[in-house]
Amino acid sequence: MDEDNSVSEEEEIVDIYQEHKSLLEAIDNHNCALVHDLVHNKGLCPNINVDGQTPICRAAQVGFVDILDILVEGGCSLFTADADIWRRQALHIAASKGHIEFARRLLEYGADVNTRDDDERTPLHWAATYGNPLMASFLLNVGAAVNIAQCDGFTPLHAATCLGHNNVCKVLLEHGAEINRTDRDGWSPFHTAVCYGHKEVVQTLLEAGASLTKLTNDEENVVHIAASSGKLDVLKLTLDYGADLNALTMSGSTPFYLSIYYGEFEVVRYFIKIGADMYVTNGPKKTPFYLAAAKCHMPIMFLMMEGGYNLSCEEWVLQKEFPQVLHKLPEFCNLLYRVGANPRSLKNLSRFRIRNAIKYDTDFENSLNSLQLPSCLKEYISYSDLDGIGKTSITASTDTPPAVGWL
Numbered sequence: 001m002d003e004d005n006s007v008s009e010e011e012e013i014v015d016i017y018q019e020h021k022s023l024l025e026a027i028d029n030h031n032c033a034l035v036h037d038l039v040h041n042k043g044l045c046p047n048i049n050v051d052g053q054t055p056i057c058r059a060a061q062v063g064f065v066d067i068l069d070i071l072v073e074g075g076c077s078l079f080t081a082d083a084d085i086w087r088r089q090a091l092h093i094a095a096s097k098g099h100i101e102f103a104r105r106l107l108e109y110g111a112d113v114n115t116r117d118d119d120e121r122t123p124l125h126w127a128a129t130y131g132n133p134l135m136a137s138f139l140l141n142v143g144a145a146v147n148i149a150q151c152d153g154f155t156p157l158h159a160a161t162c163l164g165h166n167n168v169c170k171v172l173l174e175h176g177a178e179i180n181r182t183d184r185d186g187w188s189p190f191h192t193a194v195c196y197g198h199k200e201v202v203q204t205l206l207e208a209g210a211s212l213t214k215l216t217n218d219e220e221n222v223v224h225i226a227a228s229s230g231k232l233d234v235l236k237l238t239l240d241y242g243a244d245l246n247a248l249t250m251s252g253s254t255p256f257y258l259s260i261y262y263g264e265f266e267v268v269r270y271f272i273k274i275g276a277d278m279y280v281t282n283g284p285k286k287t288p289f290y291l292a293a294a295k296c297h298m299p300i301m302f303l304m305m306e307g308g309y310n311l312s313c314e315e316w317v318l319q320k321e322f323p324q325v326l327h328k329l330p331e332f333c334n335l336l337y338r339v340g341a342n343p344r345s346l347k348n349l350s351r352f353r354i355r356n357a358i359k360y361d362t363d364f365e366n367s368l369n370s371l372q373l374p375s376c377l378k379e380y381i382s383y384s385d386l387d388g389i390g391k392t393s394i395t396a397s398t399d400t401p402p403a404v405g406w407l
Contacts, residue, residue, distance in 0.1 A: 096127065199234050
């Protein structure tokens with residue numbers, strides 16, 4: 001008898017599960033009649049969670065307002081959450097999908113425009129994350145808080161800048177988004193836009209007055225961030241607006257040092273051309289050149305040497321105390337020693353002095369060509385040799401250095 005009751009209960013559970021699955025399928029198929037029959041006539045609970053989804057959240061995914069009406073009339077809660085990792089409510093989902101009319105009806109029924117998910121994101125956060133400027137504008141016009149922060153301090157503007165949604169950024173800024181508001185790590189929306197390399201967003205934020213001097217909790221400015229992440233285009237843009245090229249972080253690192261640390265080859269090349277300080281150090285064996293050597297970044301070392309780096313200031317080179325990783329490259333170590341131990345030629349010194357006097361920019365070659373100098377000297381002064389060094393043209397397996405004119 002007990003076994004029969006147990007089987008009967010299991011069958012009943014299966015039947016209930018199948019019925020509620022049918023409800024979700026009816027919502028997907030926009031079958032209003034079946035949804036009404038299942039909820040109002042058969043008495044299915046509209047708040048039940050089936051395989052991680054609830055009827056109202058499924059309706060929010062597809063944006064069917066008439067289905068929402070049937071569910072609410074049948075007693076569905078507006079605040080029933082899905083079982084996803086964020087436990088989003090219907091308004092969060094509708095905002096992410098851009099279903100404005102669905103969101104409008106939810107608000108008419110009493111949903112909170114600033115309702116939070118488990119990460120404390122609001123519907124506006126989700127509209128910003130998914131790049132829906134019309135939805136963002138709608139939510140703001142009906143009372144969404146533009147500067148509300150999720151659990152890590154991210155505002156909707158942070159979310160939009162991370163993902164490069166420039167149109168959403170413009171909407172948020174028009175409604176008073178705090179452009180220099182920081183998260184718990186001290187990152188502003190401008191920092192995040194630079195980190196992810198979204199040039200259009202960076203331009204929008206610069207034009208809106210984003211601070212170039214604001215530092216993260218690690219005392220990094222936007223140039224440090226661009227250098228670390230290898231975002232050369234946005235790096236150039238921030239420098240054009242006057243960002244500090246040689247600022248120090250809390251640990252004493254310059255943007256140039258960080259570009260070497262992260263192996264951002266093209267950023268290193270650009271820094272050398274525009275005259276970044278290559279000699280900032282926190283002590284012995286903490287120079288950018290030693291860092292490149294310790295990481296066996298041979299192409300970067302050649303860039304620095306071709307860019308005029310004075311190896312005679314590196315005591316470890318003169319004393320032949322090379323990093324362990326270079327011991328397998330004796331010919332290269334000998335080259336470093338010869339360059340460091342011998343004074344540079346007048347021709348070599350003049351080369352770098354003229355380069356610095358002209359100042360590198362997009363018009364560098366025209367400025368160089370306008371000088372009354374022999375063509376062979378112009379070629380020597382140009383950046384052709386520096387530009388000819390490739391990231392993969394010199395490897396740790398190469399024991400024979402390329403022909404260069406450093407001596």
